[in-house]
Structures are given as C-alpha cells and as structure tokens.
Amino acid sequence: MAKSTKKSPKQNEPDNNSQQLRSPSLVEYGFRAATLDSSIFPAFRSKAELVLHSLGSVAATGLSxxxxxxxxGNSPLPTGGLNSIYPVLVSFSTVMVGWMMWAFVAKAICNMMGSEIDFRSSMRSIGIAYSPGVFLVFGSIPLIGSYLFLIISVWLMATVTRAIASANNVTLVKAIIPGFxxxxxxxxxxxxxMVIYPFALV
Structure with a gap:
C-alpha cells in the first residue's frame, strides 16, 4: 500500500489574516491624519467604535x-490650590467645546452641499484630525513659542479641512469654507x- 504524501496541516501555524486585519492604533491614525492622509477619514465616518481614537486625539490636544x-504668559500662573487647576480645566474644556462646535459647523455646511453626514460622524472624522495639537506643548519655548503655536494652529486647520473633504466626499475647495x-x-x-486672553496674555 502506497503511503500518503499529503501533509497534515500545522497546528500552530500563525493566522496571517488576523494579523492583516489588525486595526491601527491611535498613534498610527494620528500620524496619518497629521500627514494629511485622506484615506483614514471615511472609516471614522462609518465606524462608531473609532470614537475613542477621536476622543483621545482631542484630549491630547487639550492637555497640550x-x-x-x-x-x-508674561507672569507665572498660580501654582498652588485650585487656582493652579483652573487654567488647566478651562483649556481642556475649551478644546472639547471647540471640537463639537467645529463638527457642527462642518456638518451644517456640508449638508447644504449635499452630504448626508450626521453630527457624531462629523465629530469622529474631525476629532482624529486634531492630532497636530499635541505639539502645542512646544509653544511654551521662549522666543519661538508664539511662532510655533501659529504654525501648529494652521497645520491643525489643514488636517481638519482635509478630514471634512474626505469624510463628506466634497472637493478640497468646498471643504475650505467649513474648515476655515x-x-x-x-x-x-x-x-x-476663554484661554489666550485671560491666561496666556496675563
């Protein structure tokens, strides 16, 4: 009797498909958003579970x-008691409120352009585009900090505008309106x- 030459399947063979389907991390998504990679934003529009990545990106910007x-600022802020926490809380909450405001403006204008995006999808798409905001910590460097803050602010506007264009399937020219x-x-x-005048210009 001839022996069968068929090899038995390996029991511990790695599942390549599961590795390929691995979801990118927050850092990967943030890097791609900061480099104006438009391919990630449709996923944020359609997948509700990615809201944590968007929230993490906005929260990191708020902390920065x-x-x-x-x-x-020209004079140091109080470092003791509740007075030291107040500017931090105001800064963080201002970024959060601004995120919702920006998402609503983008949704309202893009709906008039024919997009059917809802508010939550707009928040997710715009939230991950806040990733350049983590570099705001370098805005406190003496002499060049103000210039860095301006550059990062314009960079953030560019990433959010790209997110609006991609998530709403509109041209970049049209996305400039809600973006700006x-x-x-x-x-x-x-x-x-809320932040710059009362705290940074004291």
Missing amino acids: LAIWVQYS LGWLMSWILLMGW
Missing part, C-alpha cells in the same frame, strides 16, 4: 494646550476669549 497655558469658519470660531475666537 493646558501645558502651554501653564508655562506661557470652524477654525475661526472654535480655535481663534473661542480659544482667544
């Missing part, structure tokens, strides 16, 4: 802004009124 506020208006309202007016 709080650190910038703590170590910038949302940036002006949430990042310039709101932040200037």
Whole structure:
C-alpha cells in the first residue's frame, strides 16, 4: 500500500489574516491624519467604535494646550490650590467645546452641499484630525513659542479641512469654507476669549 504524501496541516501555524486585519492604533491614525492622509477619514465616518481614537486625539490636544497655558504668559500662573487647576480645566474644556462646535459647523455646511453626514460622524472624522495639537506643548519655548503655536494652529486647520473633504466626499475647495469658519470660531475666537486672553496674555 502506497503511503500518503499529503501533509497534515500545522497546528500552530500563525493566522496571517488576523494579523492583516489588525486595526491601527491611535498613534498610527494620528500620524496619518497629521500627514494629511485622506484615506483614514471615511472609516471614522462609518465606524462608531473609532470614537475613542477621536476622543483621545482631542484630549491630547487639550492637555497640550493646558501645558502651554501653564508655562506661557508674561507672569507665572498660580501654582498652588485650585487656582493652579483652573487654567488647566478651562483649556481642556475649551478644546472639547471647540471640537463639537467645529463638527457642527462642518456638518451644517456640508449638508447644504449635499452630504448626508450626521453630527457624531462629523465629530469622529474631525476629532482624529486634531492630532497636530499635541505639539502645542512646544509653544511654551521662549522666543519661538508664539511662532510655533501659529504654525501648529494652521497645520491643525489643514488636517481638519482635509478630514471634512474626505469624510463628506466634497472637493478640497468646498471643504475650505467649513474648515476655515470652524477654525475661526472654535480655535481663534473661542480659544482667544476663554484661554489666550485671560491666561496666556496675563
């Protein structure tokens, strides 16, 4: 009787498919968003479970802004008691409110352009695009900090505008309208009124 030459399957063979289906981490998503990789934003629009990545990106930006506020300005902020926590809480909450404001502006304008995106999807898509905000900590560097803050702010507007265009399937030219208006309202007016004027320019 001829022996069978068929090899038995390996019991401990790694599952390559499961490795290929591994979801990118927050750092990977944040890096791709910061480098204007438009391919990630449709996933954030359609997958509700990615909201934690968006929240993490915005939270990191809020903490970075709080650190910038703590170590910038012409006079030092109080370092003891509740007075030292107040600027941090205001900075963090301002970024969170600005995120929701920007998402609503983008949703409203893009809906008028024909997009059917809802508010939560808009928040997820825009939230991950906040990733350049983690570099706001370098805004506290003496002499060049103000210039770095401006560059990072413009960079963040560019990433969010790219997110709006990709998530809503509109041209980049059309996305500039909600991108700039949302940036002006949430990042310039709101932040200037709540954070920069009372804390960073003291």
